[in-house]
Amino acid sequence: MTDSGRAERYRTRMQRKKEVIDEAIARADREQGLLLILTGNGKGKSSSAFGMMARALGHGMRVGVAQFIKGRSDTGEEAFFRKQDQVVWHVLGEGFTWDTQNLERDTETAQRGWAVVQEMLRDPSLDLIVLDELTYPLKFGWLDLTVVLNDLKNRPAMQHVVITGRGAPEALCEAADTVTEMTDVKHAYRAGVQAQKGIDL
Amino acid sequence: MTDSGRAERYRTRMQRKKEVIDEAIARADREQGLLLILTGNGKGKSSSAFGMMARALGHGMRVGVAQFIKGRSDTGEEAFFRKQDQVVWHVLGEGFTWDTQNLERDTETAQRGWAVVQEMLRDPSLDLIVLDELTYPLKFGWLDLTVVLNDLKNRPAMQHVVITGRGAPEALCEAADTVTEMTDVKHAYRAGVQAQKGIDL
Structure with a gap:
């Protein structure tokens, strides 16, 4: 094909x-x-x-975060976002559940955490709420899915909520507007590279 | 099962x-x-x-960003991150390609852009580089994949690079340490909801 032919086909395609x-x-x-x-x-x-939180902050929005599993407080994201205005940050987990190994205690921790989230879900001044790793407390039965769905449904009409975590329950996905599934095609960790600051932590 | 039986099974599983x-x-x-x-x-x-960029900044790392397609400069992420220390931000695209419809001009723009990236890939003071939507210039043939792969390979040993965009070429995935595929299970946009500030923009 001639150059002008290519250019013309490109123009038509675009x-x-x-x-x-x-x-x-x-x-x-x-x-x-x-x-x-x-x-x-x-x-x-x-x-x-x-x-998305960075995006929202760039538009002058207010953002609330609740982290359910990570009990560590040395992550880059926490260090970074806690310094920003317009951010409310709650660490509600007590470390990974496989570290505590105590069902009753994990349930209590999660339910105390949800009470904090409920307040955010009633606060129309929060434009975006991130519920990080919320799927685990649901999966392990620490939180009642019906209660969670109901609280989400009754939040302010313009409030965005982002929920992360493996194995999101079907009813939660049904209630959602957008569901993205992240699939590992390849992972450095499996090739023996440890979790890297700024990438994984 | 008794409560203590449940608790014990939980403990064993964890x-x-x-x-x-x-x-x-x-x-x-x-x-x-x-x-x-x-x-x-x-x-x-x-x-x-x-x-990841927020994470890296939280660890005091320096981050460089190159955006290849978005010519708009009103995104939340740009407004937000440009205000942070330790960030170098380049918008290298001239808007969506389907707006320009000019192959020669798009190619020139992309190649000028790559020269900027090459400098970042030679700068060991940058700990993380984000090449946002780099897959499109590759897909449309504006950039030579061999050149890109070679420059990536010769970057400083501890520098992280994150590349985003649909349809990443196979050779690029082969060269990568971690490849994640994002799949839409459901998208609000298809249900008639417009792109939302803080979420999509």
Whole structure:
């Protein structure tokens, strides 16, 4: 094909693409608070939530975070975001559950944590709430899914909520507006590389 | 089962989980700069890269960003991160390609952009580099994959690089340490909800 032929085909292809995209944008005309689920076994669930958080802060929005499993307080994200205005950050977990090995205590911790989340879900001044690793307390039965779904449903209309964690329950995905599954195609960890600061921590 | 039976089974299960995890941690003992690819059609690729960026900044690391497609400069992530110390931010695209519809111009823009990236890939003071939506210039042939792979390979040993975008070329995935595919299970946009500030923008 000649150069001008290639250029013309490229122009036509992009013109068609633009039409499809413009149409889709015109169709999507509602504004509402979204419920997003980031699940799957792959890397990037929590980091994606924290990226949306950066976006929201860039628009001057207020953000609340609740971390359910990580009891550690030396993560990069926490160190970074705690320094920002407009951020409320709660660490509600007591470390990984396989460290405590005590069902009753884990249940109590999770339920105390949910009470904190309930307050955020009633506060219309919070534009975005990140519930990091909430799927685990649900999976292990520490929290009642019906209660959680009900509280999410009754939140302020324009409040966005992002939930992360493996194995999101089906009913939660049904209630969500957007569900993304992260799949590991390949992972450095399995090749013997340890968790790296700034990437995993 | 009795309550104490449940508690005991829980303890045993978590104990086993802890052993598996501790073993994996012991095995993963190398430190190195990672090449991560975030690809797939789902939501969360760029936001995940920006979340890692927040992590890295929390550890006092320096981060460079190059955005290849987005020519818009009103995104939340840009507004937010440009205000942070330790961040170098380049917008190298001239808007979506389906807006320009000019192959020669798009190619020139991308190649000028890559020259900027090359400088970052030679700068050991940058701990993390985010190449946002780099897959598109590769897919459309604006950049030569061999050149890109070679520059990535010769970067400083401890420098992490995160590349986002749909349809990452196979050779790029082969060169990567970690590849995550994001899949849309459900997307609010398809249900007529427009892109939301703080979530999509």
